[in-house]
Amino acid sequence: xSEMFVSGQSGIGRLIQALAERGHRVIGPIVRNExxxxxxxxxxxxxxxxxxxxxxxxxxxxxxRGDEKLFGYVVGxxxxxxxxxxxxxxxxxxxxSPEGFMTDPMPEPPKYAFFGVRPxxxxxxxxxxxxxxxxxxxxxxxxxxxQREQTFIVAVNxxxxxxxxxxxxxxxGPTANSGYDISITEIVHHGNMRYLIESxxxxxxxxxxxxxxxxxxxxxEVQTRDGLLAEAAASMGKTLDTEDLADLxxxxxxxxRWESIxxxxxxxxxxxxxxxxxxxxxxxxxxSLDGTHATRTRKWDxxxxxxxxxxxxxxxxxxxxxxxxxxxxxKLATWIDQFGEMGCVGCGRCITWCPxxxxxTAEAEAIRRGDLRDTQVRIGGFA
Amino acid sequence: METLTEPVVIDQMTPTPFRVRxxxxxxxxxxxxxxxxxxxxxxxxxxxxxxxxxxxxGEVPISISxxxxxxATILLTIRRTGAVTHALGRLKPGDFVGIxxxxxxxxxxxxxxxxxxxxxGGGIGLAPLRPAIYHAMENRDKYERVxxxxxxxxxxxxxxxxxxxxxxxxxxxxxxxTVDAADRGWRGSVGxxxxxxxxxxxxxxxxxxxxxxxxxxxxxTAERLMEGHSMAPENIYVTMERNMKCGIGVxxxxxxxxxxxxxxxxxxxxxxxxxxxxxxxx
Numbered sequence: 097x098s099e100m101f102v103s104g105q106s107g108i109g110r111l112i113q114a115l116a117e118r119g120h121r122v123i124g125p126i127v128r129n130e131x132x133x134x135x136x137x138x139x140x141x142x143x144x145x146x147x148x149x150x151x152x153x154x155x156x157x158x159x160x161r162g163d164e165k166l167f168g169y170v171v172g173x174x175x176x177x178x179x180x181x182x183x184x185x186x187x188x189x190x191x192x193s194p195e196g197f198m199t200d201p202m203p204e205p206p207k208y209a210f211f212g213v214r215p216x217x218x219x220x221x222x223x224x225x226x227x228x229x230x231x232x233x234x235x236x237x238x239x240x241x242x243q244r245e246q247t248f249i250v251a252v253n254x255x256x257x258x259x260x261x262x263x264x265x266x267x268x269g270p271t272a273n274s275g276y277d278i279s280i281t282e283i284v285h286h287g288n289m290r291y292l293i294e295s296x297x298x299x300x301x302x303x304x305x306x307x308x309x310x311x312x313x314x315x316x317e318v319q320t321r322d323g324l325l326a327e328a329a330a331s332m333g334k335t336l337d338t339e340d341l342a343d344l345x346x347x348x349x350x351x352x353r354w355e356s357i358x359x360x361x362x363x364x365x366x367x368x369x370x371x372x373x374x375x376x377x378x379x380x381x382x383x384s385l386d387g388t389h390a391t392r393t394r395k396w397d398x399x400x401x402x403x404x405x406x407x408x409x410x411x412x413x414x415x416x417x418x419x420x421x422x423x424x425x426x427k428l429a430t431w432i433d434q435f436g437e438m439g440c441v442g443c444g445r446c447i448t449w450c451p452x453x454x455x456x457t458a459e460a461e462a463i464r465r466g467d468l469r470d471t472q473v474r475i476g477g478f479a
Numbered sequence: 480m481e482t483l484t485e486p487v488v489i490d491q492m493t494p495t496p497f498r499v500r501x502x503x504x505x506x507x508x509x510x511x512x513x514x515x516x517x518x519x520x521x522x523x524x525x526x527x528x529x530x531x532x533x534x535x536x537g538e539v540p541i542s543i544s545x546x547x548x549x550x551a552t553i554l555l556t557i558r559r560t561g562a563v564t565h566a567l568g569r570l571k572p573g574d575f576v577g578i579x580x581x582x583x584x585x586x587x588x589x590x591x592x593x594x595x596x597x598x599x600g601g602g603i604g605l606a607p608l609r610p611a612i613y614h615a616m617e618n619r620d621k622y623e624r625v626x627x628x629x630x631x632x633x634x635x636x637x638x639x640x641x642x643x644x645x646x647x648x649x650x651x652x653x654x655x656x657t658v659d660a661a662d663r664g665w666r667g668s669v670g671x672x673x674x675x676x677x678x679x680x681x682x683x684x685x686x687x688x689x690x691x692x693x694x695x696x697x698x699x700t701a702e703r704l705m706e707g708h709s710m711a712p713e714n715i716y717v718t719m720e721r722n723m724k725c726g727i728g729v730x731x732x733x734x735x736x737x738x739x740x741x742x743x744x745x746x747x748x749x750x751x752x753x754x755x756x757x758x759x760x761x
Contacts, residue, residue: 187492192534196496196517196575228729236729238490346736349758376731379724383535390535394492397724397731404732405760407722408560418760426734433737434728 098301101293101310102317108166108291109140110307111250111278112211118303120209120248123179125172130158132172134179137211144169151259151333151444154453164289167212167282170258171443175372176210176217177224180240180247187379189391205239209248213276215269216261216443218251220372222275226435227375248299251276255283255324260444262334262457268441270328272296278303281321292321334444336457337464342429342438348463349421356469357459358417360452365398367446367454368423373439376404399423424459491727494532494577499570500552506636509603510568511544511556514576520550524585525610526689526718526746530726531555532577533566540723540741542607543581548617556606556638582726584746586611587716591687595624597679599700601672601692602631605638607718607745608691612646619651626679627654630672630696634658634665653679672696673703683708688715689746698756701749715749736761 103110115122116138124137127144137143149169150157161168190199213221225244228236254261254270263269272279277300281292292313295301304310313321368374378397383390397404400419405412413419431439440456447455497514504510523529523543532538539561545554559568570576588611596615600608608627615625627646631637637656646654655675657668668675672692688704690697697717704710719740724730726741733740736755738747755761 188494192575194573196498197494197534197577199493236491236725236727349761375729377724378730378732379538381535381537387535392492392532392538399731399734405722407720412721413760415760422734422761430734430737434739 098294098296100313100318101304102313103291103293103307103310105140105164105166105289105291107293107307107310108143108280111293111303112137112139114303114306115209115211115248115250118209118248119207121206122209122211123176124211125169127158131156132158132169132174134172134174134176134210140166143167143212148256149258151448152453153260153447153455153458154450156448163284165282165284166289167252167280168256170254170256170261171214171217171445173370173445173449175370175443175445176213176221177372177375179208179210180221180243181224181228181237181375181377183396185239185394187392187394189389191389193388202239205243205246207246208243209250211250213249213251213272214254214443215251215272216263216266216441217372218249218272218275219263219266219268219441220443223373223435223437223439223441224375226437227373248303249276249278251279251296253279253281253325255281255328257328257332258444259333260447260455261442262332262336262444263442264329264332265334265336265338265457266438266440266442271325276300281325283317283320283324285317285320290317292317334442334447334455334457336440336442336460338428338438341460341464342432344464345425345429345460349425351463352468353462354417354421355415356417357420357454358415361400361416361420361454362451363400363402363416363419364451365400366449366451367456368398368400369396370445370449372443372445373427373441374398378404399426420454424456427456428460491579492725494530494538494579496575497553497578499572499574499576501572502570505556505638508560509556509558509638511554512567512570512576513552513554514578515552516578521553521581523547523553523581523610525588525614526586526607527581527583528607528726528745529553529555529578529580529582530723531557531563531567532579533563533570534575534577536566537563538577538579538724539563539567540582540720540726540745542718542745544606544609546613546617547610548613556603556609558603579726582741584744586689586718586746587687587748588614592621593685594622595626595681595686596622597626597628597676597681597686597688597704599628599672599676599688599690599692600630601696602636603638604692604696604718605629605631608689609639609642611689616652623685624681625652626681627652628657628672628675628679629655630657630659630675630692632659634661634667655679671699673700676700676703676708683710686710686714690715691718694719694756698753701753705749712749712753716746717749717752718745719747719752720745 721733
């Protein structure tokens, strides 16, 4: 384990400043439109100090905590995929001439620093690294690969899991083990806000050295941190039993429950948009009026839309039940066949942002129990 | 021709311009484009496909229909079904298309050496099989019997008719055609393609079947070969089709159960996909 440093909130501000000075666009959590979203931050004052998020199936509310915590919440509707694989990306544009295509130069990808990445989100980035990995030396998405390499990552460990969190079940949290340059744990120690900071890479250590002088954390502070993280691991909002789950789902393709869930599912695609690992995309083509200049744009797509499976004049996945089955079976079962691991990291976003509160952990459990009918009618859980 | 400027970001989604050397109408809705690669030879295996891009309109997956031994150009046989294929159908010699690929798994030509080849096509499904047929004819001594069975809607819908007629005149290949419906002028077979299977001689234990057509035709054919002729499912190959946006396993559209049709297929042994045919909307 690397050296553990400690600072107050001023140290967090110095860290943000140091990353900006190194030429990074620093992206972190901010409050906007009554939700925590990711956008550019200029300093510690932009972070959601004193806010927390209440999450239940189909419900999301921000509340004031009554304290000074900078990281007293979990994840909102945004995920980092919107920076590494934006909702719309120009893949290619060019002009046609009698000699062929003249390709337009592409802009350089921005150099980001992601600030406040949760352990489940680190896992999600690694899941997508595998999806977009190249077998033949040519990257599937050159822009993302280049950007991923130059992105500096500051992780924040989760000491207070949210109502829909189940990272422990997916083995992705609440403590970050790899994939970060710097990791931070926020604790309250003798009534003071303290930030335990460690580096995970040489680049991270270099940045920490620039912040000097940082104090070394005391044994007592480290013990407090470890205790909080152990408590967090024991207080997940949800659990998902993954044992034999892949075979269970694959073996239940004809279970009538899928059509029963379809009675509730709106096929709105919210779950796939907020999911940090959902990667399906489509390509849109545009042609200038004179027919000489074309642009190909990649856009996020969703397996919940009817057009997703359209071929030869008809959709292959016509019923909503078939689409929900495709989504959950892909996440928790066939993703393993394709990429060697599950496509779910336990962040709970799909549960929170489902307008009718369909819960991936409850649906997997219902298939396990053999419940053929979906009897849940109540949306949300707040009294 | 080469691109005039190299793109700054080269990834697998960047198309290469190919010049159209010729375009010919095959059937009322089907045409074949002959394309010149910009840098000489285009190496592919029978059964592989390319993503072909109509400038500014869009991109579709199309199987290559020419011989893998043909070096200077490739042939793509395309049916007009949507905006992209209609745009491709309007191209003239000298025009450009974008090509990515080749992609996908090939027909098992090497594994099938020393065996009977039973090649069964339905409709436009003959096009992805044609490179396998060419390869077998060009390497005739490597295979035992070579049998081509083809079913299509009407006598007017017989793809590559002149070639099929030439095959049926040869003694080293068996070629039979059937149509779903015909008027009085048709002297050939009427009925589904599976009815031709019983009319040809092959040794089921030493046969590799390659089947391409509509899904229902492929399942019925595979079932007939397994139940009626005791063929092992691992010796029956089918080729699948789904909506595709990338061809390289990252757009997610072509998933068929655990399979990406673009990278795990499009040619599959029946053992890998047979059960999935029974699940509606898989």
